[in-house]
Amino acid sequence: MAAPAPTATDLADNRPFWQRLREDLAALARSPKELWVIFGIKFLESVAHFAVYTLLNVYLSEDLGYSDTQAGAITGTWLTAVSVVMFFSGFIADSMGIRRAMLTSVLSVLIGRGIMALTHDPILPVVGLAISTWGVASMIPTMTAAVRRYTNKDTVAFGFSLFYVVMNVGAFVAPVIVGSLRKWLKGGMDIAGSHLSTSQVIFSVATIATVLAAGLVLRLRPDAPVQGDKPKQNPLKIFGEVSKEKAFWGFMLFVTLLVLVRLIFQHAHQTWPKYTMRVIDKDFAWAWYWSLNPLMVILLTPFVTAVTRSLSAFWCIVGGSLVTAASVFFLVASSTVEAQVAFVITLSIGECIWSPRLYEYTAVVAPPGREASYMGLSQIPMFFAKPAVGWVSGWMLAAWCPETGERNPSLMWLVIGLTTLVGPLAIVFFRKFIERKGDDASLAKASA
Secondary structure, three states, X not given: OOOOOOOHHHHHOOOOHHHHHHHHHHHHHOOOHHHHHHHHHHHHHHHHHHHHHHHHHHHHHHOOOOOHHHHHHHHHHHHHHHHHHHHHHHHHHHHHOHHHHHHHHHHHHHHHHHHHHHOOOOOHHHHHHHHOHHXXXXXXXXXXXXHHHOOOOOOHHHHHHHHHHHHHHHHHHHHHHHHHHHHHXXXXXXXXXXXXXXXXXXHHHHHHHHHHHHHHHOOOOOOOOOOOOOOOOXXXXXXXXXXXXXXHHHHHHHHHHHHHHHHHHHHHHHOHHHHHHHHOOOOOOHHHHHOHHHHHHHHHHHHHHHHHOOOOHHHHHHHHHHHHHHOOHHHHHOOOHHHHHHHHHHHHHHHHHHHHHHHHHHHHHOOOOOHHHHHHHXXXXXXXXXXXXXXXXXXXXXXXXXXXXXXXXXXXXXXXHXXXXXXXXXXXXXXXXXXXXXXXXXXXXXXX
16 A cells, blocks of 8 residues: 555644644644543453463463463463454444443453352363453454544544553563562462362462453443434344455455564464473563563554654554564574563564554554454454464474473474464555555545
8 A cells, every 4th residue: 555645634733742742742732531531441451361371371281281382272262252242242233332342341251250260170161261261352353443433534643642541551460470470479368268279379369350341331321323424223234344455455454464473462462471481481471471472562552653643554564563573583593581571572562563553553444333243254364364373372382392391482483473474464565455545545534
C-alpha cells in the first residue's frame, strides 16, 4: 500500500513536535467518558490476562505435572479456541452492542479464573481455562470497536495509541506481579485454612482484577446510535455482508502474512521462559526481564505515534515488523543475559512502530458498525498459527533445549527467526494485492 500524499493539513502543520503531541492528547482528553471506562477495563483485563498467560506453561508443568509437550499442547489448544471464538464473537458483538457483549465477556473470564485460583485438581484448571475462552476472545474485538466508536478523525490515531499503551501498562504490571510472588512466595501461602500454590495466588490476583473490571463494565451506558451505523442484524447476516466487501480480502491477506511476525510474541511467552531457565539458570527472572517490553511500549508509543501519525499505516507496519523479526537473531548468536536484553529491547522498538497502527488500520478500514466483525475475522490466520506455536514450542524445547541432555538452542531460534522474517518480506512482495486505494484514503483521513 503506497504512502498517501500529504494532505493540506499535514503540509500546513508546522507546529513543534511537543506542541502537536500536547494538543493531540488534549483533543483525546475531550472524548466521551465511555472511552476512559474502556481504557480502565483494558488495563485491569491486561493485568489479569497476562498474569495467567505469562505463567500458564510453567504452571501446567510445575503445579499440575504436565510434560513440556503436554503443556504446549494444552496452551496451543486454548489459544486456538480463543481464535476460533474470536472469529464468531466479532459478529455477535456487533449484533449485541458493546455493553451487553462486555457483560458476557467479563462474566466468562471471572468464572474461569476463579476456578483456576481455587482448585488443586489437575483437570479442573483446564476446565476453567476453557470457560474463560469466550471472555478472552470477545473482549478484544468489542473493546476495539468501542475505541473506534468513541473517537473521531482527529483522535483515532492517539485513541488506539493510548489503548495500546494501557494494555501494555497492564502487561508490565502482570510480569512484575508474577516475578515478585514467585520470588517471595516460593512455597505458596495458606488462606482461610486452604493452601494455595504460588501460581494459585497469582491467579487469585487476576480474579480480583477481573472483579474490578466487571464493576467498570456496569458503568457503561447502553449503546447510543452513531451516524453511519447499520441496524442491528443477525450475526450470520453480518458475516455474509462483510465477506462480500472487496477491501476485506486485501485486509485478510495483509493480516495473514503479519501473523508470522505476531507469532514471536507467542514464543516469548511459551518458548522463551523455559529456554532461559535451562540455558542461563533455573531461577532466572525471565518475568522481570520481559517486563522491559511493556515498559518500553508505554514510554515510546506516544512519541512514535506523534512522529509517524501522518505516514502510511502500511509502511509503518512493514518497517516495525522487520525490526521485530530482527530481534530473534540476538538469541541465535548468543544465550547470554545480554542477548536476552537485546532481544526484548529490539522486539519492543519494532512493536511500538507497527502494533498500534494495526489496531487503527483494522478499525478504520471497517465500515461503521462492523469494527468488531473485522477485528474478529482478522483472527482467522491466528486460528491456524497458534496451535503451531503451542505444539511446536513443546517439541522444539524437547528436541533442542531439553531440561537435561544435549542442547542446541541457537538452531531453535534460527528456525523461529527465519519463519518470523518471512512475514514482512512477503507483505512487501504481495503489496499490489494488498493495496486498496480506498483504504489509503480512509487511513489518511483518520490520521489527518
